Amino acid sequence: MATSRINGPPPSADRPTGRMGHHQPPQRARLMAVIATTVTGVFVLVAIIIIVGVVATVLPHNSVPTPDVLCATVVLRTAEPDATPLTRPACAPARITGTGHGATALAAAARWLGTPYSWGGGALDGPSRGIDQGANTVGFDCSALTRYAWHQAGVALPRTAAEQWHALRHIGPGYRAPGDLVFFQGSGGGPNHPGHVGLVRDTDRMIEAPRTGLRVRISRYTVRQDIIGYARPGS
Known part of the structure; x- marks a missing residue:
């Protein structure tokens, strides 16, 4: 009769054998x-x-981007006593850099940020009623604003953008400074006959009276493709 050898219980599936004995318990893993x-x-x-x-x-x-000016609505003072009073945003002075006549002119223009554009409008002592489409609007056109601003700095300029361009000493783009004038061909202008002008504020922006329906503002002139050149009044 064969005798069976009893070597203990068979291996259990729950009991690691051989190399499996080195594995970590599931909780630890x-x-x-x-x-x-x-x-x-x-x-x-x-x-x-x-x-x-x-x-x-x-x-x-x-x-x-941050706002250049802080405005509140006030009654517009005009150069014409009988003109109908208008309202405009009264703006805190724009941040002006530089010194001398140019900075003075730029600060003078900045006083009128928010003033309506008026074709033919603008006098040496401030906004005025314009002509034609500007006849019912008290404000500035582009060259009247530059003329007014430089008048406050003690420098006389001709009336129109084209006249200012031909009367002033031209400068290269690399020499522009606050208060210099930047000229554009604009609508109705030509390569040597600008139809628009603004005052350089810094290397990227200007103060301008743009066109009918808009107001005196700070805008970027470097993005425009119709720049004719730059000029410096009083030099």
Whole structure:
């Protein structure tokens, strides 16, 4: 009669054998996975914070547009006592850089930010009623604004944009300064006969009386394709 050998109970499926004995219990594996995920998330968050800080440092402070002027509505003073009073936004002075006559002229023009454009309007002492389509509007046209501004700085200019262009000393783009005049072909103008003019504020913006329906404003002149050139009154 054969004798069976009893070597103990057979291996259980729940009992690790051989190399499986080195595996970690499931609970510990899950814990390690959670820890690894958390650490990865922390590193990603820190990286994002660092990138945002670097970008904020590198970008110029003027990357976000800010208002140039702060305005409130007031009654418009006019050069004509019998003119119908109009209202316009009264604006805090724009940020003016530079010194001398140019800065004085620029500051004088900035006083009238928000004033209506008036074809043929504008006198040496302020806005006035215009002619034709500007007959019912008290304000400035483009060359009247530049003429008024430079009059406040003690420099006399001719009346129209074309006359100012031909009367003044021209300067190169690299020499422009606050208060210099920038001339454009505009509507109805030509390569040597400007139809529009504004006052340089900085290397990118100007103060101008643009056209009927708009108001004296600060705008970018460097984006325009019809610039004829620059001139400096009083030089």
